[in-house]
Amino acid sequence: MRKGVKVTALLLGAVLLLGLAACGKKNVQNPQTTAAGSENTAETTAVLKQQIKVAALKGPTAIGMVQLMENAKEQTAKNDYEFQIAATADEFSADLIKGNVALAALPCNAAATLYNKSNGKIRILGINTLGVLSILDTGDSVQTVADLKGKTIYTTGKGTTPEYTLRYLLSSAGLNPDSDVTIEFKSEAAEVAAVMANAGTEEVIAMLPQPYAATVLMQQPDTRIALDVTEEWEKLNGSDSTVVTGVLVVNTEFYKNNRQAVDNFLKEYKSSVQYANSNVDGAAQLVEDFDILKAAVAKKAIPKCNITLITGQEMQDKVEKYLKVLCDANPNAVGGQMPDDGFYVK
Structure with missing residues (x-):
């Protein structure tokens, strides 16, 4: 009887030791596994960047975004941007309405025309270029x-x-x-x-x-x-009314579904505008690097391009007053009629 008790006790002890060993192993991390996990996390974070196609014209409306274009090239931007620099807005207008292009910089009256002709499939985010x-x-x-x-x-x-x-x-x-x-x-x-x-x-x-x-x-x-x-x-x-050359617009459906990504774009665009206005030499070189203008010309032009970012109610007030002048001269210049309040993101 005592012999059976001893055997049973030994068996129980062995089971406890195995259990403790197993528990101990759960707390030990394999360095290779940890490194692989970190790589996977980094890859996942990179994939989570929003893919956005942005279009602009070859001229002042594109100058304000050259630092953002450089950041995108270096993969340091908040979104995964693809840029299209075109000679005319006709090259990307259809894609903008369809949503293949999410964001674009184009002439103010062209934006109003697209809004009217597409029944509101684009909206204006801000003014990016005043008079040139x-x-x-x-x-x-x-x-x-x-x-x-x-x-x-x-x-x-x-x-x-x-x-x-x-x-x-x-x-x-x-x-x-x-x-x-x-x-x-x-x-x-x-x-x-x-x-x-x-x-x-x-x-x-x-x-x-x-x-x-x-x-x-x-x-x-x-x-x-x-x-x-x-x-x-x-x-x-007065300063409440001015010449509005270029604006930033967004595909309406894209904006509804990706507001955070659009907000990130505007923040990055604002920084890019500040860079262009305060570092003319550096901006001029980027303008040439991205085949927009020659650096020597850009250096002379940038201070006169009135590159900016105006959003919200101030943007709406300036755009409405400018479009009213154009509409009074020729309604077709703005797509047949003044755009309604839905045109503006505020």
Whole structure:
């Protein structure tokens, strides 16, 4: 009997020892397994970055995002961005409406037109570029808008926002755009620049956007900026109304489903704008690296491009007042009618 008790006790002791050993093993981590787990966690975190396609035009509307483009290239951005830099908004407008492009920078009136034509499939997030137009003069006779009376003004954009903007300024200064001045339209800004280059001793006046104005000034040191169109507009209306060249828009469905990703984009975009305005040399080099403009031209143009980020109610107020001027001139310039309140993300 005692022998059986001893055997039983020994068996119980062995079981307890095995159990304790097993418990001890659970607390020991295999270094290889831990390292692999960390790698998997890092991979998972990287995968969680939101994939977003962003489009912009080859010019001022893209300059504000070059630091963000560089961060995306270095994989340090908060989202996984793919950028498309296009010559015209037509290259990505259909994809923007479909949602293949989530975010885009494009002309303000083009955004209004897309909103109206698509029944609200895009919305505006903010203003990213204010006025970029300047009136250049190879002489010194033009000091005010009223001084343009009797002059010939070379420009581009017949039937588009540059024409409507110029006509608005002329009319506001008491001039008849059809009889007090001659507006000579060219198909491309390069043609206007060529007219100025070949002026000789004759005074030539032209209205050009950046970066073309900067290019002319670089090539012809005697040419000057006679009038900043944005400043002249604000003299008439106050700072609450201004020329709005470019805006940031978002596909409506994408915004509904990915608000945090859009908020992250806006924060990163704001930092990129601040970088472009405070570090012109560095921004100019990035502009060339991403094949937007040559660095030398960008360096001259950036201070005159009015790159910004204006959101919320201030954005809506400025956009509405600007679009109203365009709509009064030609409703087709904004898609047939003023966009309703749903156009604005506030």
